[in-house]
Amino acid sequence: MSSPTQDIQEILITEEQLKEKVKELGQIITKDYQGKDLVLLGVLKGAIMFMADLSRAIDLPLSIDFMAVSSYGSSTQSSGIVKIIKDHDINIEGKDVLIVEDIIDSGLTLSYLRKTLLERKPRSLKICTILDKPERREADVKVDYCGFKIPDKFVVGYGLDFDEKYRNLPFIGVLKPELYK
Ligand code: PRP
Ligand code: MN
Ligand code: MG
Numbered sequence: 553m554s555s556p557t558q559d560i561q562e563i564l565i566t567e568e569q570l571k572e573k574v575k576e577l578g579q580i581i582t583k584d585y586q587g588k589d590l591v592l593l594g595v596l597k598g599a600i601m602f603m604a605d606l607s608r609a610i611d612l613p614l615s616i617d618f619m620a621v622s623s624y625g626s627s628t629q630s631s632g633i634v635k636i637i638k639d640h641d642i643n644i645e646g647k648d649v650l651i652v653e654d655i656i657d658s659g660l661t662l663s664y665l666r667k668t669l670l671e672r673k674p675r676s677l678k679i680c681t682i683l684d685k686p687e688r689r690e691a692d693v694k695v696d697y698c699g700f701k702i703p704d705k706f707v708v709g710y711g712l713d714f715d716e717k718y719r720n721l722p723f724i725g726v727l728k729p730e731l732y733k
Contacts, residue, residue, distance in 0.1 A: 556718050560725035564707060565700055567722045570682070573699045574602070577680065578609020581650070581697065585612055588648040589675070593640055595661070596620040597719065598654035601711040602682045602699075606652060617642045623661050634664040649674040654711045655683040656695060663691035682710070683724065700724075706732060 590610075594603035596618050607616055620638035649669060656662055662679060669677055680697035687704045702724075708714050709721030714732060718725075 556721055557725075559718070559728055559731055560708075560721070561728045562726045563723050564702060564705070564726055565710075565724040570699075570710060570723065571605075573682070574605045574609050577697055577699060578606055578611075581606075581609075581680070582611045585610075585614075585648060585650075589646070590614040591642055591644055591647045591649045591674075592616050592652050593644075593649050593669075594618045594652040595654075595665070596638065598711045598713070599652045601719070602654055603652045606680070615642055615647075619665070621661055621665055634661055636668075644669065644672050644674045646673070646675050648676045649678070650697075651677070651679045653679065653681040655685065655707075656681050656693060657685050657688045659689045659691035659693040662693045666693065683707070683712075 590612055592603060592607055592614055594600065594616070597620070603616070607614065617640040618638065619636065619640050621634055621636055623634045651662065651665060653662065666677065678696040679693065681695055682699035684695055684698045684701050685704055686701060705726045706714070707724050708718035708727050709724050711719050712724070713719045714727055
C-alpha cells in the first residue's frame with residue numbers, strides 16, 4: 553500500500569493544531585467583520601482546505617469566491633512570474649474583501665494580487681494566511697491574520713502541494729528532501 557504520509561520526514565503542524573488555530577482565527581474575524589460586507593477570496597488551489605475550514609469558523613453572513621494565480625509551476629522555487637488563471641466572479645467594489653491564502657513565501661503572489669484588487673475599489677482589503685515563511689520574503693506584504701510562522705522548510709499538506717501532490721494530507725509536513733532534490 554502506498555500513502556502520501558510515507559513521503560513526510562516530519563510533521564510540523566498537526567491536524568489538531570490546525571483545527572484549533574482556524575477556530576481562533578474564525579472568532580477574531582467574526583468580531584472584526586461585524587456589520588461588514590465580507591467576501592472571502594481564496595487563492596486556488598493551495599487555499600482550498602483553509603478556505604473550507606475558515607469559512608465555517610466565521611459566524612457571519614459572507615460570500616466566497618476564488619482566484620487562481622500561479623507563480624510556481626511544478627518547481628519548488630518561485631519564478632517571480634504571477635499570472636491570473638481564473639479571476640473572481642463577484643464584483644468586489646464596495647465589499648470587504650479578505651484574501652485567504654495557504655502560505656506567504658516570497659510575497660510576490662500577494663503583492664501582485666493586492667495591487668490588482670485595490671484597483672477594483674473594495675471597501676477594505678485584508679490578508680489571512682494559515683502559514684507564513686517570513687525568512688523568504690522578497691516583496692513587502694502586510695499580513696493581517698496569520699496562523700503559523702514557519703521556518704524555511706519545504707512543506708506540503710492542508711492544500712499545499714509539491715508537483716500537485718500531497719494537498720490532501722490533513723497536517724502540514726516537511727517533505728523528505730530526496731523527493732525533490
Ligand atoms: C503557492 C502558495 C501561494 C504562493 C506563495 O501557490 O499556495 O499561493 O505559492 O508564494 P509566494 O509568496 O512566493 O508568491 P502556487 O503558485 O504553488 O499554486 P497552488 O496554490 O495552485 O499550489
Ligand atoms: Mn497558491
Ligand atoms: Mg503550488
